[in-house]
Amino acid sequence: MPTESRTQFLPGTVTLVGAGPGDPELLTIKAARAIAAATVLLVDDLVSDGVLEHASPRARIVHVGKRGGCKSTPQAFIEKLMVMAAREGEVVVRLKGGDPFIFGRGGEEVEHLREAGITVQVLNGITAGLAGLTLLGAPLTHRNHAHGVVFITGHAKPGDSGTDWQQLAATARDAKLTLVIYMGVSSATQIQADLLTGLPADTPLAIVQHASLPQQRHAVCTLGTLTATLASEGLGSPSVIVVGDVVRGIAAVAVPSPQQHAA
Structure with a gap:
């Protein structure tokens, strides 16, 4: 049997995680592992509370709301938070509703993190x-x-x-x-x-x-x-x-x- 490859969630890195449409049971196994490993989670408005039950009780959870028609956290500020937390040696998870690469501005965030020299990976989620x-x-x-x-x-x-x-x-x-x-x-x-x-x-x-x-x-x-x-x-x-x-x-x-x- 080939050895199973398991994604690592290391200090000083950022993982963009698709939380799916809301139902926590629609999370991928890998997404649940990433959430559990995080020391800092930056969470969008559309992520349900049930998804956050996978987080460590020691993790710092920061809500960075982005919802149409409502007051939103500026994108530049969210990107700054990710870079700062990664440089402080945190295991950072950016938790996004749906899929990060389908209208989730994941592409912009990946580009910004790479330009800052931060290692970043993306875990897909089921889009609404x-x-x-x-x-x-x-x-x-x-x-x-x-x-x-x-x-x-x-x-x-x-x-x-x-x-x-x-x-x-x-x-x-x-x-x-x-x-x-x-x-x-x-x-x-x-x-x-x-x-x-x-x-x-x-x-x-x-x-x-x-x-x-x-x-x-x-x-x-x-x-x-x-x-x-x-x-x-x-x-x-x-x-x-x-x-x-x-x-x-x-x-x-x-x-x-x-x-x-x-x-």
Whole structure:
């Protein structure tokens, strides 16, 4: 039997850990090991308390909130904290909701740490765009309905023109792609209007809020009723919006909600 390779979490290093969508049971084994080994944890807002139960009681936990529409810890300050803690010989874990490399600014943090001479590694987590639809019993790809999937943000960087939604709609229609939109609730009216230039109004759509958590809520509608459904159902951030024929798969099974499981 080959010797099992085990990742080391050493003093003076930083590990970016994907905490997944919220449910602590969706952590990878390696992520749980990293959290347990950390002497300092820098934790995002969207990381659930259950995930932190893996942390050592001796670890220093620093909450560095970053959530759309709320006051956020400046990114430069978070990066400074990571460098300082690593140079002090701490075992640093940067704990991020979902996956660090899918709209988690993990790429920026890795670049900054490397430029500062800090050894950094990344552990993937399950992203909410995948978990959300899976928990409703539908796939993101299906050879009869979707040849691929696009993960895309609905929140443009300040000064950036953002996504060309009209072009994306045409591409999704022609290439049979599923669209998974993160941080799109606040821009839903414009996103809907632009997508309707290339996709039919009856294109199936799902909105999933707080994916995998006990308070998870969702709605299934069509592209033409997106904004009306957000309003009528009272759905807000953090949510993912999934657009495409794969959403029809939700109707094929009866999947209990997390609240029903708890009951």
